[in-house]
Amino acid sequence: MNKVLEINQLTKKFGSFTAVNNVTFSVEKGNVYGLLGPNGSGKSTTLGMILNVINPTAGSWKWFDQEPDNDSLKKIGAIIESPKFYPYLSAEKNLEIVADIKEVNYGKIDEKLELVGLLSRKKDKFQQYSLGMKQRL
Structure with a gap:
């Protein structure tokens, strides 16, 4: 099956605090996955990294079997926290x-x-x- 997302040893540190520690998993085409965990467990930080919003400390990921770039992100729809659109537009x-x-x-x-x-x-x-x-x- 084709991998939509592959994450390898993704890590994010904020100073001495490790928010995400060596996360590794893959998402295969046609399946539905969720990130579950308590507040502060690194869910939003992980999503922020794979969406190029937060720079990782270490690790890598691929979208659609290729290194992440602007073209691969055009295939992704994601909301981290709450939706942001222009409030005054339809x-x-x-x-x-x-x-x-x-x-x-x-x-x-x-x-x-x-x-x-x-x-x-x-x-x-x-x-x-x-x-x-x-x-x-």
Whole structure:
């Protein structure tokens, strides 16, 4: 089976504090995985590293069997902590910006909004959405 993500001995230290210590695992195409653990166990730090938001102290990872780069990240959709969009723009306009960044066609926006139950609210501003709606967007 193809690996979507492969992480090898990923480590993050903040001074003398080790937030993530030699994490190794892989995610195979077609499967669903979750990172579970108590507060402060390094879940968000691990995600931050593999999304190029936080620099690791050691270790490596690959997306789709290749070294991480901007092209591989265009295939990834992720939210760390809470969703961030422009509050004064509509869902549709926010997704157009995401499509521009990921270099994909706007043609799928309505389809994806329908999938998450937000098509009828696509012209509403992000700030008017409930937290659940924001997370689905």
